[in-house]
Amino acid sequence: MSENNEYEKNSLHEMDESEAAEWVVEQAQAGERIDKFLSDLMDQVSRTQIQQWIKDGHARVDGRGVKPNYKLAESQTIVLSIPDPTPMELTAEAIPLEVVYEDSDVIVVNKPRGLVVHPAPGHYSGTLVNALLYHCKDLSGINGVQRPGIVHRIDKDTSGLLMAAKNDQAHSHLAAQLKEHSVTRKYIAIVHGVLHHDNGTIDAPIGRDASDRKLYTVTEKNSKHAVTHFVVLERFDGYTLVELKLETGRTHQIRVHMKFIGHPLVGDPAYGRSKGMTMDGQALHAQVLGFTHPKTGERLEFEAPIPEDMADLLHRLKNV
Structure with missing residues (x-):
């Protein structure tokens, strides 16, 4: 993530x-x-x-x-060595979906904050996958029965655009684009503090935090290369609205990188601050998603408007 x-x-x-x-x-x-x-x-x-x-x-x-x-x-x-999971059939659930684009190969949805992307042990219902199974019926099987169609993820408390594959050929094509970094992934976030540089690049490896193994941190030990680009969109009193573009896709990458440079995301329960403006979940939205269609070769790009909770936060910041 x-x-x-x-x-x-x-x-x-x-x-x-x-x-x-x-x-x-x-x-x-x-x-x-x-x-x-x-x-x-x-x-x-x-x-x-x-x-x-x-x-x-x-x-x-x-x-x-x-x-x-x-x-x-x-x-x-x-x-x-984790044993093979007990086979189980996931249930299609009539969970509302905001579909941004759909054809016979791919579907793009605007995921709301709070929705888990795929089932995990002890949590087999109420996820985006359950919703996709109800809506699509046909999803790729490359990632197994618990993650049909899922090519990439965003965190539970991050909102925004996510693509899923409807067949294995489309899945392989989209996954290859992710690996070669040709997928456009732009986020919008509200962070603590005022960034003084109008733009920049954070090139810092990410690995598990030795003091809390549930979290990630910038570290040279057992880490993976991670690069995030940022552009300042607007500055407020003690806060900044930024656009972030992922070059790599490490777990919690944006959240970890922004904390690393001293500007954690507002509302982030794991990497944020307890004082100041807040919201339910991190103020992070996957706003732009672009990729090459796996069958037609056409370049597609989609944009999802900022969610209401972040818009409310921005309104408060502008009117302080």
Whole structure:
């Protein structure tokens, strides 16, 4: 998410049993129970489920099985192999969708803030995928039964444009465009503080935060290359309206990068500030989405108007 993220198969929530994730325990995690350590990493998986995985031998410390209450020591190696999920049929749900574009290959929707993109363990209903299954009937199957059609994601509390594929050929074509960075992804955000540069580029690698494994941070350790471009649209008293363009698509990229330069997003529950203007969820909207149509080769670009909650916030800032 990540903001508008490329769908990477090595994500913790997407591994199958043939894959494994590995971590080395750092000093800050020494003395922590293994079930808590793994639970902090996988916030969408219940601790009960993680404890069962440990009991079933899917988590090993320095090559041996342990109990859920096992306390970790610095420099130990944890290897987790997530078992294949129990097959289940997702339910098509009549959740309202704002469809911006649709044909036999692709659908573009304007996702509202608060809507989860796809099901995850313990959360199999009320998602964008459930809504798409009701609306479309035909979605690509490349990402499996829990994520049909999903080529990329935006965070639950980020609103805006997202594309989904209706067949595998379209999915492969769109995913390739994401990988080669030819998809246009522009966001609009309200951030704390006044940016003095009219434009700029944030080129800083992103990885998990060692002090809180649910979060991400700018770090050289176990990180991935991340680039975000910004343009100042309007300045207020203590706040700035910015346009952000993603060159890469790392989890929480915009949120992490803006915090890194000292201008976190207003309303961001994880990376923002507790004082000042706020709203329900981060003030971030995927405003522009452009790509080459997978069948016709035509270049398409769509724009979604700023949502009402962000518009209200801007009105307050202009009238302070």
